[in-house]
Amino acid sequence: MAHAHEIVLDRLSVRVTTGGPRTILADASLTVAPRDVVAIIGPSGGGKSTLLKAILGLVPFTSGGITFRGTAVTRPLDRTHRRLRAAAEAVFQNPVAALNPHRTLRHTMAEPLVAAGMKRPARHHRVETMAARMGLAADVLDRRPRAVSVGQAQRAAIARALAPGPSLLFLDEPLSALDAVVAHNVSDLLAETIREVRPTVLMVSHDLRTVRQMANRVIVVEAGQIVEDAPTTRFMEAPVSEAGRALVASDRNRRAVFEAASTALEDAS
Amino acid sequence: MRAALLAARRDPMRAAAIAGAVLFLVLAVIGPWIAPQSPIVPNPSERLAAPSLAHPMGTDHLGRDVLSRILAATRLSVGLAVVVVIVSAVVGTVIGLLAGAGGRFADALIMRVTDTFFAFPEMVAALAVAGILGGGGIEIVFALAVVGWMRYARLVRGLTLATAAGEPVALAKLSGVGPLAIARHHLLPPLLPALTVLMTAHVARAILAISGLGFLGFGAQPPTPEWGTMLNEARAYILSMPSHAVLPGIPLVLAALSFNLAGDALRDRIAATDGPR
Amino acid sequence: MTRFGLNRLFGAVLVMLGASLLTFLLMDLAPGDALLAIAKARFGDTVSLDQSALDAIRAEAGLDRPFLTRYAAWLINLVQLDLGNSLIDGRPVLDIIAERFQRTAELALGAIAVAALLSVPLGLMAGLFHGTWFDSLCVSLATLGSAMPNYWLGILFILFFSVWLGVLPAFGRGDLDHLVLPALTLGTGVAVTTARLLRSATIEAMAASHIDAARGRGLSEARIVGRHAVRNALVPVVTVFALEIAFLLEGAVAVEYVFGWHGLGLLFVEAVDARDYPVIQAVVLVFAMLFVAINLWVDLLTFWLDPRTRAGAA
Numbered sequence: 001m002a003h004a005h006e007i008v009l010d011r012l013s014v015r016v017t018t019g020g021p022r023t024i025l026a027d028a029s030l031t032v033a034p035r036d037v038v039a040i041i042g043p044s045g046g047g048k049s050t051l052l053k054a055i056l057g058l059v060p061f062t063s064g065g066i067t068f069r070g071t072a073v074t075r076p077l078d079r080t081h082r083r084l085r086a087a088a089e090a091v092f093q094n095p096v097a098a099l100n101p102h103r104t105l106r107h108t109m110a111e112p113l114v115a116a117g118m119k120r121p122a123r124h125h126r127v128e129t130m131a132a133r134m135g136l137a138a139d140v141l142d143r144r145p146r147a148v149s150v151g152q153a154q155r156a157a158i159a160r161a162l163a164p165g166p167s168l169l170f171l172d173e174p175l176s177a178l179d180a181v182v183a184h185n186v187s188d189l190l191a192e193t194i195r196e197v198r199p200t201v202l203m204v205s206h207d208l209r210t211v212r213q214m215a216n217r218v219i220v221v222e223a224g225q226i227v228e229d230a231p232t233t234r235f236m237e238a239p240v241s242e243a244g245r246a247l248v249a250s251d252r253n254r255r256a257v258f259e260a261a262s263t264a265l266e267d268a269s
Numbered sequence: 270m271r272a273a274l275l276a277a278r279r280d281p282m283r284a285a286a287i288a289g290a291v292l293f294l295v296l297a298v299i300g301p302w303i304a305p306q307s308p309i310v311p312n313p314s315e316r317l318a319a320p321s322l323a324h325p326m327g328t329d330h331l332g333r334d335v336l337s338r339i340l341a342a343t344r345l346s347v348g349l350a351v352v353v354v355i356v357s358a359v360v361g362t363v364i365g366l367l368a369g370a371g372g373r374f375a376d377a378l379i380m381r382v383t384d385t386f387f388a389f390p391e392m393v394a395a396l397a398v399a400g401i402l403g404g405g406g407i408e409i410v411f412a413l414a415v416v417g418w419m420r421y422a423r424l425v426r427g428l429t430l431a432t433a434a435g436e437p438v439a440l441a442k443l444s445g446v447g448p449l450a451i452a453r454h455h456l457l458p459p460l461l462p463a464l465t466v467l468m469t470a471h472v473a474r475a476i477l478a479i480s481g482l483g484f485l486g487f488g489a490q491p492p493t494p495e496w497g498t499m500l501n502e503a504r505a506y507i508l509s510m511p512s513h514a515v516l517p518g519i520p521l522v523l524a525a526l527s528f529n530l531a532g533d534a535l536r537d538r539i540a541a542t543d544g545p546r
Numbered sequence: 547m548t549r550f551g552l553n554r555l556f557g558a559v560l561v562m563l564g565a566s567l568l569t570f571l572l573m574d575l576a577p578g579d580a581l582l583a584i585a586k587a588r589f590g591d592t593v594s595l596d597q598s599a600l601d602a603i604r605a606e607a608g609l610d611r612p613f614l615t616r617y618a619a620w621l622i623n624l625v626q627l628d629l630g631n632s633l634i635d636g637r638p639v640l641d642i643i644a645e646r647f648q649r650t651a652e653l654a655l656g657a658i659a660v661a662a663l664l665s666v667p668l669g670l671m672a673g674l675f676h677g678t679w680f681d682s683l684c685v686s687l688a689t690l691g692s693a694m695p696n697y698w699l700g701i702l703f704i705l706f707f708s709v710w711l712g713v714l715p716a717f718g719r720g721d722l723d724h725l726v727l728p729a730l731t732l733g734t735g736v737a738v739t740t741a742r743l744l745r746s747a748t749i750e751a752m753a754a755s756h757i758d759a760a761r762g763r764g765l766s767e768a769r770i771v772g773r774h775a776v777r778n779a780l781v782p783v784v785t786v787f788a789l790e791i792a793f794l795l796e797g798a799v800a801v802e803y804v805f806g807w808h809g810l811g812l813l814f815v816e817a818v819d820a821r822d823y824p825v826i827q828a829v830v831l832v833f834a835m836l837f838v839a840i841n842l843w844v845d846l847l848t849f850w851l852d853p854r855t856r857a858g859a860a
Binding site for chain 2: 056058085086088089090092097098099100101102103107111112114115116160164
C-alpha cells in the first residue's frame, strides 16, 4: 500500500481558450512524498491556485500527467483521478463563498462523514471533537455561515476538511480572508491539527510565517512555471529564484517593521 | 401573529388577498361538504327557479341549487389547480436540475426540448391534449402539466447553473457526496423562495385554465360542478336567467385575483429579505 | 447582427421541427381513436365494424407503418403544404384553415385597434401621473383585468350591450357591428398587459438621467415628454405588442367560441370536439409556427433596437 511517492506531476499543463488562448500552467513537474507538507508560493496570478485545482480535478489539465500512488491519471477525472479526489479534502480561500449558506456549520462539518457512511453517534462525536480542536464553541455549530464571523466560518471549513481524516489535504490560501489576529490564531490551530492528523498537504499561501510553521518544502510558482523547489529551512535562508528572493526579502522587511512596532508599543506602555 | 396583523394594517389589500387565497384553499377541501343541497342530483320540478330562501341563487336548468354547485365546484376549480401546480413544479424542477447540474450536453438538449414545448400556446396545447384524452380529473392535470412545467424548468436551471458551479458543491463532490444529496442540500434550498412565488402565481393561471377548459367543454364533464363548465351551461338560457352566466364567474375571478396578489406579496417580501446582503 | 440572426433562425427551425414532432406525437397518443374516427367518418356511427374492415383502414391510412416512417411521410406532405383532408367534410385542411384564418385576422385587427386605443393613452397617462389617484385606478383595473377570463368578460359584454342595452349583436357574422363585441373582449385582455408595461416603461424613462439633462438644457416639459420619454417607453412596448399578438391568437379560441365567430379558434374547438385529427394537427401546428415566428421576430427586433447590443455587434 505504501508508495514512496504520493503524488507525482509530470509536465502538467493547463491551457484555456476562452478570452484568447493562454497557458496558465506550463510543464509543472513535482514529486510529493507521503506526509509532505508542501507550500506553494509566488506572486498572485502566477498559477498557484490553478496548480492546486488541476491536481484536484476542479480545472481540467490539458497535457502532462499526474501519478497517484503509482497509478497514472491519463485524463482529467478518470478512475485514478477519482481515487485521488476520494482521498482528498480541501479548504478554499473565502469561507463565505465556500460554505453552503443554507446549512448550519454542524451539518456542513458532518457532510463528508455522512458521505463516508459514518453512523450518527460516531459522526456527532467526531464533529464535536473537530470543532473543539478548532476552538469552535458548541453554540456556534448550530448557526448558519451568515450568523458567524469569517474566522469562525473558516475554522469550520478546516474542521470539515479534516474531520474524515483525509490522507490528502489541499489548502488554497486558507488564511487570506481573515484579519491578522484571527489569521494568526487559525494558523496555529491548523498547524497543530495537521501535526495530529498527519495528511499529505499541498498549501497555497502568501504568508511566510504560516509556511515556516507548517511546511517542510516550498515551491515557487511564477508565470505558470515552477521556478524553485527546496526544503523550507534552506529556502528561507537562501532562496535561489528571483521571485523567491523577493518574497523572502519583503517578508523580512515586514517582520522588521512589525518588531519595531511591537517594541515601540511596549515602550509606550 | 402580531407581525401578521401589523403587516395587514400596512397593506390591507394584500392581506385580504392572502386571506382570500387561504379561504379558497379551505373551500377546495370542505366546499362539497358545506353545500346545502346536492350539487348533482336533478330536481325537475324546480327548473330555473328565481332566487328564494331555499335557493339564494336560484336553480339551474336541471333544478339544482346554484349556490351548492358554486361551493362544490371549488374542489375542482381550485383544488385541481393546486394539483396541477404541484405536478408541474415537481416535473419542471427535476428537469431544471438535470439541465443546470447535468453538464453542458444535457443542458443544451433539455433547453431545446423546453423551447419546443414553449412553442405551443398554452391553452391551445392543453385543449388538444385534454380534448383527445377526454375530460377527467387526471386528464386535465396531465394536459395542464404538459403545458405548465417549462417555466419551472427554466427558472430552476438558471438558478442551478450558478449554484452547481459554486465552491460548496465542488467541495461536496470532492467529499464523495452523491448527486441526490447534493440536489437536496445544495441545489434545492436556494430555489425555494422563487419556486414559492412562481407556484402561487401559477395557481391563479391554473384556475383560469381549468375553468377555460371547462367552459369550452373539454374540462370537467357535466354533471360535475365546475365554474367554467357552469358558465358554459348557463349560456343556453342566458336570456331567461342571466344571473347564472354571471355568478360562477365571481368566485373564479376572486380566486385568480387572490392568488395573483398573494404571489406579488410573496415576491416583494422575498425581494425585501433577499436584497441587502 | 447576421451571426446572431442566423443563430436565432437555426434555433427557430429546430424548435419548429420539434414542434411538428410533438404535434404528430399528440395524435399518436390515441391511435385507436384515430382509426375509429376515420372509420366513423366513413361509415357513420351506427355501423358496427369488424376487425378486417379496421385492418383495411389501418393499412390504407398507413397506421401500420413504423412511427418514424409515418412522421417522415407526414412531414414531407407538410412541406408541400398538403395537410390532408378533414375527416368531417373531406375538404382539404389547407383550404379550411385559409378560410378561417381570414376571419381570425379580422378579429385580431379589431382587437389590436381596441388594445392600442385603450392601452396607449391609459398606460402613458398612468406613468406620467405616477402616484396619483388616476394611476392607482389604472393599476387596480389592470390587476383585476389580469384575473379576468376573457370568455366571462365576453358574456358580461353580451349581457350589458346586447341583452340589457340592445345596441350590439351578440352572435354571428355580418356588418362591422358584429365585430365590435368580440374585438372589445379580446382587445381588453391585451390592453391590460400592454398598458401595464407602458406605464412602468414611462416611469423608468422619465426617471432616466438624460431626461434630467434635457430638463437642464431648458427644453419644455411637453417636448421632453414627446421627444424622449415616449420614444424610450415605446421600445419595449413595440416588442411586447408583438408578443401580445401571440397571446391574442391564443385568446381568440375562447372569444370566438363565446361569440360564435367562425375563425381558427372556433374551428379548433369544433375539430377537437369531433376528433377531426388532421384539422387538430394543422391548427396546433399553425399556432405553434406563428408563435415561433413571432418570437423570432421579437428577438431580432429587440436586438436591432437595443443600442447596447447594436454597439456590441458593430
